[in-house]
Amino acid sequence: MESKIDWNGLALTTLAQYNVNATQLVFLGHSENVTFCVDTRNNQNFATSGEYDQQALFLLRIHYPIAQFCDRIWQQHAVIESELIWLIALHQDTHLVVPYPVQNLSGSFITSVAVDDISETLNCTLLKWVDGSPLDTEPTPIQARQIGELMAQLHQHTSLWELPSGLTRPKYDWEQLHASLIKLRSLVDAGTISVTDFAVLESALVRISNVMTALKKTRTNWGLIHADLNENNYIFYAGEARAIDFSCCGFGYYLYDIAHTLLHLFPENRRSFLSGYQSVCQLPDGYQSILEAFFLGAMVNNFAFLALQPNEHDYLLETVPYVNESFCSKYLKGEAFLFES
Incomplete structure (x- = not known):
């Protein structure tokens, strides 16, 4: 068509x-x-x-x-x-x-x-048009810090902004994450994801759901988020980080927005990003464990998107077992993983 x-x-x-x-x-x-x-x-x-x-x-x-x-x-x-x-x-x-x-x-x-x-x-x-150039390599620690500052400024604005009546955007919450899990289940029958690997993902998401549902939505932790601030959607102009492509923006936890961006950064740059973020906005107590939950949630959402693309199924066949071993298994054991190389 x-x-x-x-x-x-x-x-x-x-x-x-x-x-x-x-x-x-x-x-x-x-x-x-x-x-x-x-x-x-x-x-x-x-x-x-x-x-x-x-x-x-x-x-x-x-x-x-x-x-x-x-x-x-x-x-x-x-x-x-x-x-x-x-x-x-x-x-x-x-x-x-x-x-x-x-x-x-x-x-x-x-x-x-x-x-x-x-x-x-x-x-x-x-x-x-927003002037600037994307990065063709992993950000430097300074650039990662600038990206963190940029995201914090976005969150700062929405936390203080009086939302106009009728503002309508999708939500990045437990219901949306559960819908992603359902999409992945279809790949079990196709053999792209094994029954064992799906069970691990499902167990992790049960724990993530507990984290999400326990978090009250307040102006300090929930609002409009970019939801897709990765290497394709931030650019640099004269040393300044700029955000583009707000097409996926919606309502969500600020920590989920952070976790989604951390998916695309090396562990050492994750620290730089958070340092930049905290220079503008304070993170809550115990934020690392919540970030790790949302990090896996963002990863599952990404898997669900790739599940709809047959040309990405070979990638999922290799990546899902790796993610389970490197991240989900540690998360289920209560072991930290976000800043490990």
Whole structure:
């Protein structure tokens, strides 16, 4: 079905509803959204230019996920609008550089476009480009600290922000984690995950559920989180860490947000990240044991996402036993593992 859609043509149709004169349109990718870089500069080539003018570049998102992002909630108008409301608030209330939504000619931040090929109307958004470059290696300890500071600033904002009425985003809670476990169970019958390994994951998640349900949701530990601040979604500009791609943001524990990012850092950089975080926001007593629970929870969520992609099943076949041996077994024995090499 997706191959029938002329994404480039749809992008041009969408841009006609904005006061933006595109000189070049560059397809970036298709995951939770179809994305394009919109270049409005004259006589410059996006593909070869090393300098990106934030005022002249835009990010166009067509909110139509690939099959792996099968939950239609991400396409809903209210859910998309809520993400944009937070981005606007971050822009107005902080010094953080974040993607900023652009209004269309009708004054709306969301543009709906009818697509005959799929008999649907898709929601589209246009954001100002955030200048910066991704890292092509593991962050240095200094960079890891900066990423920690960045996340803490995001949490600091949402902990103080008066949420507008009707703000709607998915939740990263026990129900969501349980849904991930159900997705993984389907791989047991397929032989991708052994019965024994699934039993270990399930035992770990029972303990994680106890941790989650015991934590009361307060303004100091629960709020809007980025939920996907990994090496693809933080960039650096003039030595400053910046967050991009808030598409997966939702309500969750701040410690879960931290744990999700720690998944992508070496143990020594995890310490640097937390040092940077604590320079802005204080962590609660006993945070390490909670972080380890959420670290495994984030890993299971990632496995569930990969379970929907057949080309990733060989990776899961090798990785799940390793994770059980290296992390889950220690967690079930009460042994710390988060900062071990």
